[in-house]
Every structure is written in C-alpha cells, then in structure tokens.
Amino acid sequence: MRLLSILGVATLSLSASAALVEGEPDVNSTLVQQHLRDRQKLITLEKTHRQDHLFRQNLSPTAREADKIVEAIRQYEIDNYWRIPAPPQDAEEEQFAGEMFPRARDRIANTTLWQVVRRMPKGSLLHAHLSAMLPYEKVVRTILDTEGMVISASQPIDSEEARFNASITFAHVNTTLPTNETSISDSHYVPDTQVPIKQAADSFPGGVEGFLDFIKEKTTVPPEESQRHELGVDEVWRRFQACFGPADTLIQYEPVVRVFYKQLFTDLVNDGINWVEIRSGGSSGKLVHDGDEDIDPDLDVWWDVLLDEVNKFKATEKGQNFWGVRVIWSDARGKDRAKITRSMKIALERKQKFPELFSGYDLVAQEDLGRPLSDLAPELVWFREQTEKLNLTIPYFFHAGETLGDGNSTDNNLFDAVLFNSRRIGHGFSLYKHPNLIHWKVSLSGI
Ligand SMILES: *[C@@H]1O[C@H](CO)[C@@H](O)[C@H](O)[C@H]1NC(C)=O
Ligand SMILES: *[C@@H]1O[C@H](CO)[C@@H](O)[C@H](O)[C@H]1NC(C)=O
Ligand SMILES: *[C@@H]1O[C@H](CO)[C@@H](O)[C@H](O)[C@H]1NC(C)=O
Numbered sequence: 001m002r003l004l005s006i007l008g009v010a011t012l013s014l015s016a017s018a019a020l021v022e023g024e025p026d027v028n029s030t031l032v033q034q035h036l037r038d039r040q041k042l043i044t045l046e047k048t049h050r051q052d053h054l055f056r057q058n059l060s061p062t063a064r065e066a067d068k069i070v071e072a073i074r075q076y077e078i079d080n081y082w083r084i085p086a087p088p089q090d091a092e093e094e095q096f097a098g099e100m101f102p103r104a105r106d107r108i109a110n111t112t113l114w115q116v117v118r119r120m121p122k123g124s125l126l127h128a129h130l131s132a133m134l135p136y137e138k139v140v141r142t143i144l145d146t147e148g149m150v151i152s153a154s155q156p157i158d159s160e161e162a163r164f165n166a167s168i169t170f171a172h173v174n175t176t177l178p179t180n181e182t183s184i185s186d187s188h189y190v191p192d193t194q195v196p197i198k199q200a201a202d203s204f205p206g207g208v209e210g211f212l213d214f215i216k217e218k219t220t221v222p223p224e225e226s227q228r229h230e231l232g233v234d235e236v237w238r239r240f241q242a243c244f245g246p247a248d249t250l251i252q253y254e255p256v257v258r259v260f261y262k263q264l265f266t267d268l269v270n271d272g273i274n275w276v277e278i279r280s281g282g283s284s285g286k287l288v289h290d291g292d293e294d295i296d297p298d299l300d301v302w303w304d305v306l307l308d309e310v311n312k313f314k315a316t317e318k319g320q321n322f323w324g325v326r327v328i329w330s331d332a333r334g335k336d337r338a339k340i341t342r343s344m345k346i347a348l349e350r351k352q353k354f355p356e357l358f359s360g361y362d363l364v365a366q367e368d369l370g371r372p373l374s375d376l377a378p379e380l381v382w383f384r385e386q387t388e389k390l391n392l393t394i395p396y397f398f399h400a401g402e403t404l405g406d407g408n409s410t411d412n413n414l415f416d417a418v419l420f421n422s423r424r425i426g427h428g429f430s431l432y433k434h435p436n437l438i439h440w441k442v443s444l445s446g447i
C-alpha cells in the first residue's frame with residue numbers, strides 16, 4: 001500500500017458483494033494495463049537508488065552500445081553455453097551460469113564473454129597478497145631448472161594421509177648434498193632432510209607431473225576442498241593458511257624471485273591491469289642472493305629487487321604502459337603488542353627509505369581468530385603519531401568485517417576501520433548491516 005502511494009497510484013478495493021463468476025481474464029483491461037505501468041514505474045524508481053545509477057546515466061553512446069552488445073553475448077552464453085541440464089541419473093553433471101567458481105573455471109575460459117572481459121582495461125588491482133599471487137606452476141617449473149634448489153618435507157610422503165599431513169619447504173643450497181637416493185616420497189625418508197628438487201620430482205609417484213600436482217595441492221586450496229562448506233570457516237582458513245608457508249619459501253631465492261616478478265607483471269598486463277598494490281608480510285625481508293644459501297639480513301634487498309624488476313619491466317615493450325607497483329605492509333593480526341610494534345618500527349624505516357614503493361599498512365590472516373582492531377588501537381594510534389612526527393603518509397587499508405557475524409568482534413572491526421580512516425576496507429562484506437558506516441565511509445573517502 002505504501003509503495004503504491006509513493007508512486008501516486010490509487011489503491012484498489014475489491015467489492016465484497018460480487019457473487020457471479022463470469023468472463024475471462026482480459027489482457028487489455030484497464031487494471032491490467034495500470035498494473036503493468038505501475039510495475040515499470042517501480043522498476044525505474046528503484047534503478048535511481050542503485051549505486052551505479054549516476055555512472056549509467058553518464059555512459060557515452062559508444063559505451064551504451066558496447067554494454068548492449070556485451071549484455072547480448074552474456075545472455076546468449078547463459079542460454080546456449082552454460083545451461084546443460086543434468087542427465088536424470090547424475091545431478092552432479094548439471095551445468096549452469098553462476099555455478100561454483102572452481103567447477104566453472106575451465107569453462108569460463110572458453111567463453112566469448114571472457115575474451116571481452118580479459119581485454120577490458122581494469123586499471124588497478126588493489127587487493128592481492130604476494131604469496132597468493134603465484135603463478136605456482138610457472139614458479140615450480142622455474143625452480144626445477146634452478147641449480148641448487150632443494151625441498152624438504154615434515155614426514156615421508158608415502159601414503160595419501162601422509163601426503164595430506166606433510167608440510168614442505170623449499171630452499172637454495174650452494175654446497176653439493178651428500179648423495180642419497182632416498183627422496184621425500186620414500187618411506188625411509190628422514191623428516192626435514194633436504195633433497196635436490198630435480199631428484200624429488202623425478203622419483204615422485206607420477207614423475208614430474210605428479211610432483212607438480214603435489215606442489216599445487218600444497219600451495220593452493222584444491223577445488224574439491226574449497227567447496228566443502230561443511231568443514232566450516234575455521235578449517236577452510238587452516239587449509240588456506242597452510243599454503244602460505246611453502247609459497248613463501250618458493251619466493252626467497254633471488255633469481256627465482258626475479259623470474260616470478262617478471263611473470264607476475266606480464267600476467268597482470270595481459271589481464272589489462274596497469275597498477276597493483278601488493279600486500280606482503282615477506283616485505284620484512286627474506287632474500288637469498290644468487291649463489292648463496294643464507295638470508296641476507298639487509299632489509300633493503302627485498303625492496304631493491306622489487307624496484308629493480310618493476311623498472312626493468314617498465315622498460316620493456318610489454319611494460320611500457322604499466323604504471324607500477326606499491327606495497328601494503330601487512331602484519332599478521334594474531335601477533336602480540338611487542339611484535340606488532342617491532343614490525344611497525346621496521347615499516348616506518350622502510351617508508352622513509354622507499355617512499356614511492358611503500359603504500360600503507362594492513363593487518364592480515366583470519367579476522368575471527370586474530371586480535372580485534374579495538375584491541376590493536378594502542379599500536380594503531382601510536383603508529384599514526386609516529387607517521388605524523390616523521391612527516392610520512394601511511395594510510396591504513398584494513399581487512400574488516402569479513403564475517404557473517406552480527407555484532408561480534410569481527411563485525412565490529414568495521415567501526416574501528418572507519419574511525420581509523422581506513423582508505424579502503426578489505427572484504428567488508430558485513431558492511432551492509434551498518435548503514436551509518438556506509439554513509440560515513442562514503443563521505444570520508446572524499447577527503
Ligand atoms: C488489445 O488491444 C490491442 C490494441 O490496443 C489489440 O490489437 C488487441 O487485439 C487487443 N487484444 C484483445 C485480446 O482484445
Ligand atoms: C575449451 O575449448 C577447447 C578448445 O575448443 C576444448 O578442447 C576444451 O575441451 C574446452 N574446455 C571446456 C572446459 O569446455
Ligand atoms: C595425519 O594426521 C592425523 C591428524 O593429526 C593423524 O591422526 C594421522 O595419524 C596422520 N597420519 C599420517 C600418516 O601422518
């Protein structure tokens with residue numbers, strides 16, 4: 001009723017006295033016509049409240065035309081490419097647009113829509129974590145060809161269960177390891193013994209390809225597992241988090257790191273991305289130089305190598321339109337006050353030395369289990385004071401509100417994020433429960 005009066009439409013009342021049932025529905029009746037007009041008005045009215053309303057209003061004629069074409073391609077593929085009903089005996093085979101990403105991934109790559117989307121200019125990639133950006137297969141293949149790379153495992157990988165339980169570490173050594181045919185996949189393997197990666201791969205069940213599959217399992221959450229909602233958010237986070245250990249050790253050896261950056265920037269440009277802000281905890285400096293095996297304690301080297309690779313890439317033809325890279329310093333939110341403070345001090349020094357490359361500050365890892373931002377307030381206030389004293393600009397870019405919770409500490413992190421003037425909020429999918437925060441954030445972000 002209220003809706004209709006907003007639209008200025010007279011509401012109808014049905015006469016209670018009608019007794020005779022007569023006639024047929026009239027497609028041209030005044031009331032039907034009126035309903036259809038009201039419906040159109042309501043749709044139009046609602047569109048003016050959408051966040052993309054102004055944007056759509058201001059589209060150029062060419063953009064409007066392009067939008068129509070893309071919309072048609074999309075609808076065509078929904079109907080003719082995606083929609084494949086399951087055979088009666090196998091519901092698992094049902095295929096449709098919008099199915100879970102891991103199931104759809106390979107098919108997405110074959111769509112015309114994907115060709116369009118891939119070539120569209122994206123501008124910036126603003127939320128990415130370095131060790132989750134690995135084109136893992138390319139990196140592992142590089143490592144296989146890199147003299148002195150070794151792998152070790154926390155236990156012999158001699159059964160499915162062991163394969164699942166084992167954690168692995170990569171490293172570079174510059175001495176010849178004593179010859180021993182025992183590899184990580186042998187039941188006699190002594191835990192944590194380094195094995196040349198080539199030997200580990202060649203002797204792995206399934207050979208090099210089997211080895212690559214195994215490394216993939218250890219550095220990514222496999223599709224089957226990412227769909228297992230019944231495991232719950234904590235267990236999925238545990239599996240996700242377990243990927244970062246091995247991934248971090250994959251990108252410690254300078255020659256490999258350099259290949260990785262080159263590949264990363266090339267992939268970004270191929271995807272139409274010109275600017276990237278990378279969250280990294282590895283930015284506290286863990287680089288082993290070419291031919292060495294110990295980590296260089298000089299914290300500058302990680303930054304120097306990144307800067308060098310960015311500049312080299314920009315000088316190539318592929319990189320000529322690449323704007324660049326910045327780093328968002330990321331601390332694990334579970335760290336105690338002393339550890340966070342120590343890391344913040346290093347961050348302040350890094351910002352002074354690499355003002356262009358250093359962007360801002362964030363806290364990462366599972367929000368539910370880490371310290372709430374309110375608990376971190378003393379560190380965050382202190383850090384801001386230091387930046388002011390040193391005349392540095394280090395904005396916050398907090399992950400916040402990555403939760404289904406309502407009113408618990410994860411959800412309430414959004415209040416702190418807004419009050420600390422977080423320049424962007426990571427995930428923030430709890431934000432819809434906070435109309436005032438949305439409003440304040442929009443007005444604050446203008447400054
Ligand atoms: C409804 O009206 C249109 C023209 O306004 C007419 O062409 C059509 O035949 C009508 N349909 C019926 C079922 O009366
Ligand atoms: C994608 O297209 C290629 C080439 O036409 C084909 O071989 C492949 O099976 C397709 N993949 C999927 C998942 O449809
Ligand atoms: C794997 O881990 C589970 C759980 O900790 C343990 O019960 C099991 O014995 C382990 N198996 C192997 C082969 O490591």
Ligand SMILES: *[C@@H]1O[C@H](CO)[C@@H](O)[C@H](O)[C@H]1NC(C)=O
Nearest residue numbers: 179180181182188189190193
């Ligand atoms: C290789 O290492 C295994 C334990 O991992 C040991 O039992 C074996 O004797 C060693 N072989 C050689 C040739 O050193």
Ligand SMILES: *[C@@H]1O[C@H](CO)[C@@H](O)[C@H](O)[C@H]1NC(C)=O
Nearest residue numbers: 174175289291292293294295
């Ligand atoms: C091996 O690495 C260490 C430190 O990483 C280095 O000091 C040493 O010179 C290297 N040895 C050779 C033979 O390159």
Ligand SMILES: *[C@@H]1O[C@H](CO)[C@@H](O)[C@H](O)[C@H]1NC(C)=O
Nearest residue numbers: 355387388389390391392393
């Ligand atoms: C702070 O930095 C700005 C520009 O970045 C500069 O103009 C100003 O002089 C600096 N102030 C101090 C006290 O260093």
Ligand SMILES: *[C@@H]1O[C@H](CO)[C@@H](O)[C@H](O)[C@H]1NC(C)=O
Nearest residue numbers: 368403404405406408409410
């Ligand atoms: C908040 O609630 C969500 C949903 O129940 C839950 O997953 C999350 O662990 C909670 N956070 C905390 C800190 O308890």
Ligand SMILES: [Zn+2]
Nearest residue numbers: 127129399426
């Ligand atoms: Zn993130």
